[in-house]
Amino acid sequence: DAGVIQSPRHEVTEMGQEVTLRCKPISGHNSLFWYRQTMMRGLELLIYFNNNVPIDDSGMPEDRFSAKMPNASFSTLKIQPSEPRDSAVYFCASSSGTSGNNEQFFGPGTRLTVL
Amino acid sequence: QKEVEQNSGPLSVPEGAIASLNCTYSDRGSQSFFWYRQYSGKSPELIMFIYSNGDKEDGRFTAQLNKASQYVSLLIRDSQPSDSATYLCAARDDKIIFGKGTRLHILP
Numbered sequence: 001d002a003g004v005i006q007s008p009r010h011e012v013t014e015m016g017q018e019v020t021l022r023c024k025p026i027s028g029h030n031s032l033f034w035y036r037q038t039m040m041r042g043l044e045l046l047i048y049f050n051n052n053v054p055i056d057d058s059g060m061p062e063d064r065f066s067a068k069m070p071n072a073s074f075s076t077l078k079i080q081p082s083e084p085r086d087s088a089v090y091f092c093a094s095s096s097g098t099s100g101n102n103e104q105f106f107g108p109g110t111r112l113t114v115l
Numbered sequence: 116q117k118e119v120e121q122n123s124g125p126l127s128v129p130e131g132a133i134a135s136l137n138c139t140y141s142d143r144g145s146q147s148f149f150w151y152r153q154y155s156g157k158s159p160e161l162i163m164f165i166y167s168n169g170d171k172e173d174g175r176f177t178a179q180l181n182k183a184s185q186y187v188s189l190l191i192r193d194s195q196p197s198d199s200a201t202y203l204c205a206a207r208d209d210k211i212i213f214g215k216g217t218r219l220h221i222l223p
Contacts, residue, residue: 041215042215042216043213043216045211045212045213048210056209056210091158091159103161104161106158107158108157
């Protein structure tokens with residue numbers, strides 16, 4: 001049974017370029033979460049969706065970041081334009097609900113380097 | 116600002132001993148608490164969750180919650196080298212907040 005799938009696994013780009021990260025949640029899960037992890041700030045929740053609808057995007061750092069979930073099996077996180085301070089590991093996670101005790105399953109992450 | 120605080124470590128524990136990991140949280144409205152383990156270069160994976168005061172045991176792991184003190188801990192009995200990882204504590208009210216993690220190193 002496939003877990004959360006993320007692509008690409010690694011991305012190196014130059015400042016100013018557009019970056020698109022992709023996520024396929026576990027089939028049947030109705031909640032999807034995007035996180036960013038850095039040494040300085042730890043694991044930060046950027047945005048989460050429930051039934052494809054964005055519920056809380058208060059963690060999105062600025063307007064350069066946007067996320068979409070056009071259907072239950074696909075989500076994107078886009079950074080335009082990218083900056084060196086966006087370099088981090090970006091995780092996507094999914095769960096079967098948003099209640100407090102539903103386990104979130106994390107994907108392998110995308111390591112983004114912006115030069 | 117809601118925060119979850121953890122000692123960054125590293126915490127070094129001899130193999131076979133008990134490892135004790137601690138966490139405090141600022142939001143009294145937090146209802147659920149989680150411990151995730153993250154190996155270097157890998158994604159976090161859930162070890163345990165707890166939402167009632169007291170202890171919850173699962174194999175070698177025991178989570179402890181004290182809501183009055185806003186304190187959560189994780190005990191690992193009979194520590195193994197494979198337990199060496201970063202442990203993330205998280206608290207959830209309307210959304211989940213993670214601590215920055217404690218690096219645990221089990222000494223063979």
